[in-house]
Amino acid sequence: MAPRVLVSDKLSKTAVQIFKDRGVEVDYMPDLGKDKDQLAEIIGNYDGLAIRSATKVTEKLIEKATRLRVVGRAGIGVDNVDIPAASRRGIIVMNTPFGNSITTAEHAIALMFAVARQLPAADVSTQAGKWEKNRFMGVEITGKTLGVIGCGNIGSIVASRGVGLKMRVVAFDPFLSVERAAELGIEKVELDELFARADFITLHTPMTDRTRGIVDAAAIAKMKDGVRIVNCARGGLVVEKDLAEAIKSGKVAGAGFDVFEVEPATESPLFGLENVVCTPHLGASTTEAQENVALQVAEQMADYLVHGAVSNAINMPSITAEEAPKLTPFVKLAECLGAFAGQATEEAIKSVEITYDGATAGMNTRALTSAALAGLLRSQVASVNMVSAPLMVKERGIKLTESRRDKTGVFDGYIQLTVTTEKQTRSVAGTCFSDGKPRFIQIKGINLDAEIGRYMLYTTNNDAPGIIGLLGTTFGKAGVNIANFQLGRDRPGGNAIALLYLDSPVPEEVLKSVLAHKEIESAKPLEFDVADAAA
Incomplete structure (x- = not known):
């Protein structure tokens, strides 16, 4: 039976075709992710679930997903998937970490420029018929120090763009090697040094217990006066109320935010503040990125369901x-x-x-x-x-x-x-x-060469005459055929082992008969998920 996938969020129709071309049945229901009850009702019919951010893969949903083998998230963030619950059920969770990296990095750079030159406010003022040339005094990017927190896929692209803009780039990332930093043309520093040196700070780290609130009042106090902060990574990395106070006091000169502690963000302490540029989580919102992540997740899921290949899995x-x-x-x-x-x-x-x-x-x-x-x-x-x-x-x-x-x-x-x-x-x-x-x-330290069969018996015994005959006679009387036999010992008269290849499982009465022999120390029936190679 062909594997079956449900697409419950808005993905490119090209992704749907990829599933079909790979021999995977697919149901395209792009609005179903918003209806958790209806989703729970039908999820048990599918081997795979392709999602974006609208579908919430909760523990309750996973309990209903009795057939589910893989969840594919078109995008980087998997905050909407209960990964521990999926792991306990043996469900692979995949994401697409590279499909929107360039798009998100470019958005961070765009916000940095917008904050540096106060572009949104200047646009509104000018289109309102005002000509407030003296009001919008910006700063240059060239020669400034850019601090990158998190230098993975997206952070490293932002860092390289910063170098291209003739900025001095410093980065904090525990997993960034000195060699990789040198390759990017940047300097690896500790977090407090980054805070102290950076004119612009941009965040590109995942949300974890360690990174939650990594930019709070205490962190801001360590920063330069007039610093500008950009966050296109995850809401909650920056404590919004602390940043709002710092902007009001003049400690922070401006901020560009694409992500918020609560989304959709209908209100935030940052809204309405001078020189704060906000966008509604647009980091991955380009035509190219949307197409890329959709195609990538379809290819990954199909490769797993059809060929067993696993790529970009969070939990495997x-x-x-x-x-x-x-x-x-x-x-x-x-x-x-x-x-x-x-x-x-x-x-x-x-x-x-x-x-x-x-x-x-x-x-x-x-x-x-x-x-x-x-x-x-x-x-x-x-x-x-x-x-x-x-x-x-x-x-x-x-x-x-x-x-x-x-x-x-x-x-x-x-x-x-x-x-x-x-x-x-x-x-x-x-x-x-x-x-x-x-x-x-x-x-047990004893050398041998034994293929692995479906049904086997493993025995340990003293190396004494008659063991082979005993086993053969016992199984013969019970009508159980021995397909093959492998022996090993550490020395003559010492410890010995035997592996019997059988055509069927070991009957309980046969096992008792074997264990009753004084020379047999132990006997364990074994079963392996392989063909009877030694038969």
Whole structure:
């Protein structure tokens, strides 16, 4: 059955055609997002939901979305999506961080010019028949210091435009490297230094607990007298009442705002103040940007629903269409390693360590880790997947450690997963050969080469004569066929393991018979979501 997508906000009709061209059924209902009750009534029929800002994807809506696999937001902000609730349900949330970057950056520059030269007020005055040439005394941009708070996609474009305008540009961003700053021709500084030096300040950071109110009365007190502030990022980054007081006192010479603490903004402490330029969240409002983000979100959602490629996901590692063919076998391997450990472990898990050796260390290890954790938890939580698993591990207080290292063995690359409980530490490692099939190469420190089948039995025992015969006889009497058999031991007469490949699940009475043998230490029936490769 073809995947089905609902478009509940106003998106370009070209985006709708992209879905259709990729084999995705699509229902275009651009006004439905405003009717939360009607949306909740039909959302259970869809695999994907394409939105802008009008649709609110709440926890209640997600509860109704029993089939939903992906939410695509045409634009950067995902404030209207309950991401934790979506993650718990295994729903991928995507945005389009690049589609409107230039448009928003240009709007910030436009507001900076408008505030510097008081253009809106001058326009109103002139069109009213006045000629108040002396009233509108502006300042030059050239040679001034521009302070950029947040130097990601949009902030870096604003910074480069500032350099082009012959401004001195300083930037605060914890994730901005010195090398990247040098590449942009700007200076990386701490926030207080930016406040002290900047003639113009522009904000381009997401809204988080740390950035909320980042420009308040205390911050403004650290700024130059006559500073001008532009916000095209998120309402709430600037405390509006504090800024209004600073403008009234003359501390701040002007401000340009495209976003507000409450939107739609029908009132604000900034409205009506001298030299404050306000626009109704127009940062992404150009023909090019609207088309770009709509096409981008349609392509991303279709690629995921049809091919499994994940890009620009908020709550899951991205897997590009180009890397998917190479990565997919190792994603399945990681999931099987996790599934082995999860099914073989009975006690509460304290910690998980995942080691990527050789070629796997250079892969998309975030995706591999998510797959391993999903496999690990699946024996306890049936609905877990790569999206929800990392969150569930964190909620359960399980410590996760990841490490990468150069090639250390005979394999070009492998993954090792180690699980620690109160009673024991269990380790399993695997790799993929050129055939793309996942294999176990080490269990409990014992080397072996075992493909992974759908139904298996894993036993640990003393290396003693008769074990193979015992297992064969026991399963034969029960009418359960053994398709294949893999053995391993650490030394003659020491610890040994066995993996049996079966045509059907292990019957309870057979498991009891195996465990009754004095040489068998443990026996765990296993089931993996793979074809019976070893059959």
